Amino acid sequence: MITGKYPSLRLRRTRKYNWSRRLVQENNLSCNDLIYPIFLIDGKNKKQPIKSMPGVHRYSIDRLGIIINNVIKHKIPMVALFPSTPNSKKDKFGLEALNENNLVCRAIRFIKKRFKNNIGIMSDVALDPYTTHGHDGLLKKNYVANDETIDILIKQSLLQAQMGCDVIAPSDMMDGRIGKIRKSLDKNKFHDVQILSYAVKYASNFYGPFRDAVGSKKSLKSDKKNYQMDFSNKNESLREVALDIKEGADMVMVKPGLPYLDIIQRIKENFKIPVLAYQVSGEYSLIKNGINNKLINEDAIIESLMSFKRAGASAIVSYFALEISKKIKS
Ligand code: PBG
Numbered sequence: 001m002i003t004g005k006y007p008s009l010r011l012r013r014t015r016k017y018n019w020s021r022r023l024v025q026e027n028n029l030s031c032n033d034l035i036y037p038i039f040l041i042d043g044k045n046k047k048q049p050i051k052s053m054p055g056v057h058r059y060s061i062d063r064l065g066i067i068i069n070n071v072i073k074h075k076i077p078m079v080a081l082f083p084s085t086p087n088s089k090k091d092k093f094g095l096e097a098l099n100e101n102n103l104v105c106r107a108i109r110f111i112k113k114r115f116k117n118n119i120g121i122m123s124d125v126a127l128d129p130y131t132t133h134g135h136d137g138l139l140k141k142n143y144v145a146n147d148e149t150i151d152i153l154i155k156q157s158l159l160q161a162q163m164g165c166d167v168i169a170p171s172d173m174m175d176g177r178i179g180k181i182r183k184s185l186d187k188n189k190f191h192d193v194q195i196l197s198y199a200v201k202y203a204s205n206f207y208g209p210f211r212d213a214v215g216s217k218k219s220l221k222s223d224k225k226n227y228q229m230d231f232s233n234k235n236e237s238l239r240e241v242a243l244d245i246k247e248g249a250d251m252v253m254v255k256p257g258l259p260y261l262d263i264i265q266r267i268k269e270n271f272k273i274p275v276l277a278y279q280v281s282g283e284y285s286l287i288k289n290g291i292n293n294k295l296i297n298e299d300a301i302i303e304s305l306m307s308f309k310r311a312g313a314s315a316i317v318s319y320f321a322l323e324i325s326k327k328i329k330s
Pocket of ligand 1: 211
């Protein structure tokens with residue numbers, strides 16, 4: 001029976017006004033939570049649109065000054081660099097990874113020289129931008145070889161550290177990477193270079209636009225299921241993270257983002273290490289296309305980013321980082 005007291009508790013009371021909603025807000029999205037990915041290309045004064053990622057461009061290194069200035073102005077703490085390597089510089093061994101004048105190395109030097117330690121730089125350690133077959137490691141009888149690839153990855157890490165990279169991000173999802181790379185960094189006096197492990201990276205269908213952006217889409221003939229994780233699995237992600245923490249990772253990444261919020265939350269509950277989320281290219285393009293076609297509202301971007309915070313992520317790599325930082329301002 002309905003009495004005068006119905007309902008006895010009204011949760012809507014704190015939702016009634018904007019000031020009140022702000023007061024009880026449980027999570028917050030700040031510019032400090034964002035990492036901005038930048039695609040690099042050869043050439044001069046180039047800003048090249050990427051068809052599969054509306055609003056995202058590839059930039060030549062001479063244009064990085066303007067972008068990084070903007071990134072710093074909007075309080076984003078770190079950028080992630082991704083090279084679009086010309087096919088002529090790819091081979092089956094990914095040797096361009098060790099060229100100190102490759103795109104990533106030149107970009108790191110340029111940014112560090114200009115901006116010193118006012119911005120963090122992270123770069124991937126994996127061979128996929130440099131191999132003709134598009135895989136992250138060396139092929140042996142058509143199988144991506146685990147142990148044979150470690151030497152070149154160690155060299156790639158040391159080279160990037162030498163160029164001034166702050167955060168080395170091994171991203172090939174193979175075994176035994178973090179310990180070996182940490183050891184070599186320490187031995188070469190790079191104790192302060194951080195390691196962000198892509199500890200939990202799924203063999204995902206959401207990477208398509210990225211592979212287009214870096215030019216590995218056409219070359220990649222098969223999938224990456226024999227090294228990246230099966231998207232049906234959850235417990236395995238805890239084993240991956242436990243191993244990488246033991247080997248010396250400073251931070252771990254979960255990738256992709258939105259379809260894997262359960263994974264972020266579970267890792268955060270189990271390990272008190274910074275967990276980063278990667279809102280990948282496919283997620284970006286879906287949301288962006290939805291907005292461009294007026295199917296969803298622009299605020300869907302903040303909603304998607306806030307969900308990572310709710311799940312427990314410390315930071316989010318997102319192609320929306322710069323445009324959203326202009327909006328949230330703090
Ligand atoms: C591989 C790498 C991938 C992405 C970044 N580095 C995935 C892949 O090709 O397997 C994808 C990022 C995105 O989709 O935004 N080292």
